[in-house]
Amino acid sequence: MTEKRNIVIKIGSALLANQDLLTPRFGFLQRLLEDVMRLRSQGYQVILCSSGSVALGLRMVGETPETAGVSDKQAAAACGMPLLLNAYKQVGHEYGIEIAQVLLTLGDFEDHRRFLNTRNTVHRLLEADIVPIINENDSITTEEIRVGDNDRLAAKVAQMVGAQDLVILTGVDGxxxxxxxxxxxxxxxxxxxxxxxMEATKGKSTLGTGGMATKLQAANMAQEAGCTTWIAQGEVDRPLSAVLSGERRSTKIIAHENPLSGWDSWIANRLQMAGSVVVKDTVFDTMAERKRAVRREDIISMDGDFTRGDVLHIYDKQGVERARGLSDFTSEEIRVLVSNPEAEAEKLLGYRTKGEIIRGANLVPLETRHLLWDAPAAIAEEATGLGG
Known part of the structure; x- marks a missing residue:
């Protein structure tokens, strides 16, 4: 293999933590990092997205997966992260692998400047032949501002670094x-x-926060970025290389032949909904060619409180998501613009502007290959009324 090939590995909590003792599973880590060493010798640059910090810290705070609340899990994450990193460090030393910790929050993915800064950090670690171990910063995040599962986090990392492969190791063979x-x-x-x-993916693991549904959501995000995903059993010898070589059973989710650009992929693949708008159907007639922006006269209704630079989910009058785009205004400014259609935008807002809500260059029409998001309740109800 002549060119470096980026690969992201997501490891679930159940593989890393003993379910009864809530201690590190060193046997699994040895098999994993031995295989990481094998991939690196073949020219792969490996990024690990590792769960496990909360599970490993629960015993220290006197809780179990069944009894722990939000603050318990935050405290457990703070206690468990040193244990997790120490386990990786101990085993990695045996195979000559240097590691680094990268803790991320939702904002590091959803804010484009922070997204680029994070990408630069990860690339610099890879240049130094260091394996980044990435996890959500669970000790400071709450339900409202967290990614929520490391499956989609891993897919966003794959998009971030331009990975060709994403391997999701779990407790089932696919x-x-x-x-x-x-x-x-x-x-x-x-x-x-x-x-x-998607209908066949109900349920989640005891220690983890995601089930097969989040794995397919992650795979769809990876597809959009031109990355192939494998979902495979992790509790085996050569858990990675045997999957990539086709020597053992796994589910392969094939990357799209024509992936989105990095910019479009960042806009289209969201982890949370910042806000949404319903627009007139005429907007979609020319959207595929990006011949026009979304203007204030196009907007029928909107939902959410958001700021300039947030990505909005765009729905038609039937409540079907049709596109996503970067807002040039805050939700308050849009409400002012839409409520005063005859007034000049500059006079309403107090600064010079064309008044385009979403510019054409920042608009991504959704194709049939995307997983669509359900409309917020307020918009869904209004769409029902409009449809009638």
Whole structure:
């Protein structure tokens, strides 16, 4: 392998922490990092997205996965992160692997400047032949401002670094067409459209925060960025290289042949909804060619409180999401503009502006390959009324 190939590995909590003792599983870490060493010798640049800090810290704060509340989990994350990093450090030293910790929050992905700064840090670590171990900063995040699962976090990291491969290691050998407990469940070796299987992905692990649904959401985000995803059992020898070589069973979610650009991928692949607007159907007639911006006269209604530079989800009158785009105004400014359609935008806002809510260059139409987001309740109700 002549060129460096970026690969992101996501490891679930159940693989890293003993479910009963809530202690590090050193046997798994040895198998994992031995395989990381093997991939690095083949020319891969490896980034780990590792769960486990909360699980490893629960015992120290006197809680269990069943009893822990938000503040308990935040405290457990603070206690468990040194344990997790120490375990990686100990085992990594055996294989000549240097590691670095990168803790991220939702804002590091959703704010473009912070996104680029984080990307620069990760690239610099890779240049120094150091393996970044990335996790959400669970000790400071709350439900309102957190990513919520490391599956989608890993997909955003894959997008960030331009990875060609994303391997999600979990407790099952891949995707099934229904609950794997069903005796008639059939294994799915390859997927092009993840939406075909979203209904078959209910449930989540005891220690983790995500189930198969978040893994497919992550795979869809990776597809958009031109990254192929594998979902595979982690509790085996050579958990990574055997998957990439096709030597053992896994589910492969194939990257799109024509991925979005880095800018469009950042706009289209969101972790949380900052705000949304319903626009007239005529807006979508020329949206695919980006011949026009979304203007204030196009907006029928809106939902959410957001700021300039946030990405808005754009719905038609039937409540179907059709696009995502970068807002040039705050939610308050848009309300002022929409409420006063005859007044000049400059006079209303007090500064020079064309009054375009979303510029054409910052607008990404959603194709059938995207997983669409349900409209917020207020917009869904209004859409029902409009449709009637």
């Amino acid at each position: 995707l099934y067409d229904r609950n794997p407990d069903d005796p008639e469940a059939q294994f799915v070796p390859e997927v092009t459209d993840v939406s075909d299987y």
